Amino acid sequence: MFSRVASWIDRKAVRGLLAGVVVLATVLLGPFALILVAVGPREPLLFLLGIGGVAGLIGGATRIWLGPRFFALAKCARVVLATLVAAGVVAAFLAAFALPGNVYWATVAPLVGVAGLLLLAGSVTGTGPGPNKSSKPTPLRGAA
Template sequence: MFSTIASWVDRKSVRALLAAVAVLATVMLGPFAFILVAVGPREPLLFLLGLGGIAGLLGGGARIWLGARFFALPAWARIALALLITAGTCAAFLAALALPGKIYWATAAPLVGVAGLALLAGSVTGPGPGPNNSSKPTPLRGAA
């Protein structure tokens, strides 16, 4: 199932849609995340929420930009990016704690959370093997 999601996420059209969501999130939620980080010394939970948002924007942007090349990265880099995406997804859904309900649903945070879940699921395992598009005829077996 995860390989199917990975191949779906790595399609050019889906990556373009996810990139549009990432740009929207950066414009609408990025400044909010930086403000929460700036408030950090007085409100540690808001600081963590802002830090998670910034981490998610970085991790999600990297995953979208890399596309299928993501799976060619070393395991530690894939895990690090997946953790950044996880932090951002959690921050997007937990933004309801920092925002009043009506404002939360009016922002892109729920959409960003769902996009983060799709990116995270598409980062678990690589796409499955594709069809053999070889133009060679069936190999001659037993021919010397």
């Protein structure tokens, strides 16, 4: 299932759509995340929420930019990027507690959270070679 999500995410049209979501999220939620990072000394939980948002934007943009080359990275680099995306997903959904409900649903945070979940699922495993669908009969060995 994860390989199907990865192959779907790595299509050019889907990557373009997800890149649009990242740009929209960066423009609308990026300043909010930076403000939360700025109030860090007074509100540690809001600081963590801001760090998670910034990390998610960076991880998501990198995953989309790399496309299928993501799976050619070293395992530790893939884990770091997937962790950044996961932090962003958590921050997107926890933003409901930082913002009033009517404001939260008016932002793109839920859309970004769902897009992040798709990116995370598409980062678990790459598209494999798939099963052998050869129609050739197996050769008979030893039959003379």
